[in-house]
Amino acid sequence: MFGELKEMSKKQEKTYKDKYPQGFIDHYLAMYSLHRSGLSNQDFRDQNELYIECEGQEEFQGLIDEIVLAEKQEDLSWFLKSAISNGIDNIDLNKLKQMFEAIKHFNVRN
Numbered sequence: 001m002f003g004e005l006k007e008m009s010k011k012q013e014k015t016y017k018d019k020y021p022q023g024f025i026d027h028y029l030a031m032y033s034l035h036r037s038g039l040s041n042q043d044f045r046d047q048n049e050l051y052i053e054c055e056g057q058e059e060f061q062g063l064i065d066e067i068v069l070a071e072k073q074e075d076l077s078w079f080l081k082s083a084i085s086n087g088i089d090n091i092d093l094n095k096l097k098q099m100f101e102a103i104k105h106f107n108v109r110n
Helices: 002-019 024-035 041-055 057-072 076-085 093-104
Strands: none
Touching (some): 041 057, 041 093, 057 076
16 A cells, blocks of 8 residues: 555656646745745745845746646645645645745835
8 A cells, every 4th residue: 555655656746847847836945944934924025035036036937937837736735745845834735825925926126
């Protein structure tokens, strides 16, 4: 049974990597785990600013596009798993959705 679950997980991960080859969300979540300890709207704004400062506005737009795709594909549980694996404390699906909303509605300054 465990072999089947492991195999199924590998297949799902391949599909996941095929759907999101750029890995913008995974990268954002990894950065978040290193630089933030909370899940407040201010933490989200601060991380968005840092992400843009480090990666640029074009990459941030790629992140937004990937979030929109993940929502349409109903793949948020994959990214919740990634957030938990990255060590983001107290994250749940609701907080992840709030984080993604903060990203999508962030006012990028030039």
